[in-house]
Amino acid sequence: MSSAFDRNLCLAYLEKGKLRAAMEYAARFSELAELCRRYESLFQEENYLTYDIDDGLNEILLMYQKYYREVFYLERSAEDAAEQLRFRLAELFQADPAAPLDELEGKVAEAFRSRSLYALCGRTNGYYGPYIWRTEELKHYEVELPDGTRDYAVKLLDGFIMESWLSYLTFGMSGTGGWSNGDGLIHCIKSNYDLDSENFRVSLLKHEAQHAADQDRYPGMSPEDLEYRAKLVELIYSEERRMLDRFLREADAGRAENGHALAAERIIRGFGERLRKTREELTVLPIPEARAAALALFRESDGEMERKYLSSPD
Numbered sequence: 001m002s003s004a005f006d007r008n009l010c011l012a013y014l015e016k017g018k019l020r021a022a023m024e025y026a027a028r029f030s031e032l033a034e035l036c037r038r039y040e041s042l043f044q045e046e047n048y049l050t051y052d053i054d055d056g057l058n059e060i061l062l063m064y065q066k067y068y069r070e071v072f073y074l075e076r077s078a079e080d081a082a083e084q085l086r087f088r089l090a091e092l093f094q095a096d097p098a099a100p101l102d103e104l105e106g107k108v109a110e111a112f113r114s115r116s117l118y119a120l121c122g123r124t125n126g127y128y129g130p131y132i133w134r135t136e137e138l139k140h141y142e143v144e145l146p147d148g149t150r151d152y153a154v155k156l157l158d159g160f161i162m163e164s165w166l167s168y169l170t171f172g173m174s175g176t177g178g179w180s181n182g183d184g185l186i187h188c189i190k191s192n193y194d195l196d197s198e199n200f201r202v203s204l205l206k207h208e209a210q211h212a213a214d215q216d217r218y219p220g221m222s223p224e225d226l227e228y229r230a231k232l233v234e235l236i237y238s239e240e241r242r243m244l245d246r247f248l249r250e251a252d253a254g255r256a257e258n259g260h261a262l263a264a265e266r267i268i269r270g271f272g273e274r275l276r277k278t279r280e281e282l283t284v285l286p287i288p289e290a291r292a293a294a295l296a297l298f299r300e301s302d303g304e305m306e307r308k309y310l311s312s313p314d
Contacts (some may be wrong), residue, residue, distance in 0.1 A: 005026075005029045005031070005032065008249060009025065009249070010022050010025055010026060011170065011173065011174050012249040012250065013025060014166065014169045014170050014174065015166060015174060015250065016250075016252055016255065016258075016261065017071070017072055017126075017127065017165075017169075019039075019043070019072040019073055019169055020072075020073065020075065022169075023036065023039050023043075026039070035171075038171065042069075043069050043072075043073040044073070046069065048062055048065045048066075049061075049065065051161050051162065052161070053115070053117075053161060054115070056111070057111065057112060057115065057117075059092060060089075060092065060108055060111060060112075061130075061132075061161075061162055063085060063088045063089055063092060064085070064128070064129055064130060064162070065168070066084075066085075066088065067081055067082070067084065067085040067128060067129075068129070068165055068168055068169070070084060071127060072165070072169060078126060078127065078257070082101060082128060085101065085128060086099075086100070086101040086104060089101070089104040089105070089107070089108065090104055093107050095107065101128075102122075105121035105122065105128075105130075106121075108121050108130060109121050109130070112130075112132055117132055117133070117134060117161070118132070118133045118134070118136060118157070119131070119132050124164050124165065124166070124176055125166075125257070125258045125259065125260055125261075126255070126257030126258050127164075127165045128165070129162070129164030129165035129166075129168065130162055130164065131157075131160070131162065131163055131164055131176075131189075132160065132161040132162045133157045133158065133159050133160045133161065133189075134158065134159030134160075134161070135157075135158045135159045136155045136156060136157045136158070137155070137156045137158075137190075138153060138154070138155055138156075139153075139154050139156060140152070140153055140154070141154055141205055143205050143206060143209040144206075144237075145206060145209055145210055145213060145233060146233065146236060146295065146298055146299075147213070150209070150213070152184075152185075152186050152205070152208075152209050152212065153184065153185050153186070154185070154186045154187075154188055154205070155185055155186070155187045155188065156188050156190040157187060157188060157189055157190060158190045158191060160189065160191065163175045163176065163189065164176060175189070175192065176189065177189055177192050177193065177203065177204050178192075178204050178208050179208065179211075180208045180209075180211040180212045180215065182212075182215040182216075184212055184216070185212075186204070186205065186208040186209060186212065187208075188200075188204055188208075198238065198239070198240045198241060199241070201237075202233075202234055202237045202238050203234055203238075203243075206230075206233050206234065206237055207230045207231070207233060207234055208230070210229055210230040210233045211226050211230050214226055214229055214230075214305070217305075218305050218308075218309035218310065219309065220309060221305070221309060222259070223259025223262075224259045224262040224263050224266070225263075225301075225305065225308070226259065226263075227259040227260050227262070227263035227264075228263040228266050228267065228301065229298060229301055229305075230263075231243075231247060231260075231263050231264065231267055232267065232294045232295075232297055232298040232301070233294075233298065235247075235267070235290055235291060235293075235294035236291055236294045236295050236298060237291075238287070238291070239287065239291075242287065242290075243290070244267075244268075244271070244282055244283075244285060244290050245283060247264040247267050247268060248264075248268055248279060248282060248283060250264040251264040251265035251267075251268045252264070252265060253265045267294075267297070268282065270297050271285075271290075271293055271297075274293055274296065274297065275289070275293055
């Protein structure tokens with residue numbers, strides 16, 4: 001086992017919501033003492049963060065910080081932690097104690113919008129956590145995908161206050177890069193990208209554009225199917241980065257609520273079967289071979305998506 005700190009391994013734990021595993025791993029390295037202290041202060045001692053917004057909005061974000069502690073540090077079930085979040089928000093908004101969480105999150109979003117901020121609530125990869133930002137700018141990009149080139153409108157979002165749970169767990173070292181809501185728009189967290197990089201062109205634009213195209217073509221697609229095809233597109237077009245390595249770290253068949261983890265597992269399994277290689281052998285697969293295999297798997301998935309989402313029931 002390597003004696004050097006592996007940042008990617010630590011982030012892989014966090015991206016799967018395994019906060020305690022990440023903390024235990026980081027604690028083995030003396031050079032990370034300050035990072036470990038930050039984690040202890042936030043999650044063990046409950047010294048929650050205060051944001052540059054008014055007290056009423058900070059009180060709302062405190063409810064989410066307590067939820068993060070319960071689900072990731074105390075390792076309560078996602079259902080129980082969500083119920084506690086629902087109860088606290090109902091109390092905060094003086095709402096019906098039986099109000100569903102999605103209704104209460106509507107009140108959360110409205111509270112921020114009423115202060116001229118942008119807000120998106122809901123779940124990301126199985127866990128709740130709002131995105132709150134200050135400004136956005138609309139641009140258009142021509143995006144090439146395996147099935148053709150189209151113009152996509154992209155909202156560049158900036159001035160973030162909170163970026164949901166993963167950014168919170170990693171102190172901003174990782175997080176969601178963007179999303180597509182099925183409305184044809186691509187939303188990009190601007191600070192997470194060099195807009196001239198392959199990371200932006202492929203892992204944001206092409207990934208999210210594939211989501212938009214699939215949501216338009218195959219109504220009702222599951223998160224796993226959406227992520228499977230978008231991740232294959234990343235592999236098809238990535239010439240500078242070993243994306244297969246990232247998906248090997250992300251793969252987790254045991255996380256039924258996480259479309260990213262399930263899709264990555266499916267890709268690794270598909271690569272292994274097609275190329276007759278072990279997971280260890282896939283870590284050194286040349287990029288051109290990875291691109292060719294990804295395109296073959298993507299084309300195979302075309303027929304699968306047709307059967308699953310467009311075929312009429314007998």
